[in-house]
Amino acid sequence: METWAKDWLEDQRKAGEKCLEIKVRGDCHYVYRSTSRYDKKIKKGRKVSVYLGRLDKKYGFILKGEKPKIFPFELSSFFNHKLVLLSAAKRTAGSRIAIRVLQEP
Numbered sequence: 001m002e003t004w005a006k007d008w009l010e011d012q013r014k015a016g017e018k019c020l021e022i023k024v025r026g027d028c029h030y031v032y033r034s035t036s037r038y039d040k041k042i043k044k045g046r047k048v049s050v051y052l053g054r055l056d057k058k059y060g061f062i063l064k065g066e067k068p069k070i071f072p073f074e075l076s077s078f079f080n081h082k083l084v085l086l087s088a089a090k091r092t093a094g095s096r097i098a099i100r101v102l103q104e105p
Contacts, residue, residue, distance in 0.1 A: 001022055001024055001029070002029075002057075004057055005022055005024075005029045005055055008055060008060070008061070009022055019033050019034055019035055020032070020033060020034075020052075021033070021034040021049065022055060028054060029054060029055040029056075030051065030053075030054050030055070031051075031052045031053050031054065031055055031061065032049040032050060032051055032052060033049070033050045033052055034047060034048070034049045034050075035047075035048050036048065051064055052064060053066070056068060
């Protein structure tokens with residue numbers, strides 16, 4: 001496990017979260033809540049893990065079923081995006097209003 005993942009886990013434990021575990025498969029870090037249950041058949045405790053989400057170095061904890069919250073574009077990408085929209089509007093018939101709106105500073 002990498003040091004940033006260990007630091008995240010320690011921060012969560014200091015905040016009061018219990019029973020968290022990180023499993024590493026390849027480059028991905030997966031967060032589980034691990035507890036134990038008593039099994040009457042074997043008369044012992046069994047480990048039960050519930051998947052909570054994954055841990056990413058750039059985005060932090062990503063909850064199960066969600067995508068990382070990424071800003072759609074940076075400032076330089078914004079101008080490139082505006083140019084793409086402008087060229088698409090020029091190709092579309094009857095889009096003079098859209099072109100005027102996109103050309104305004």
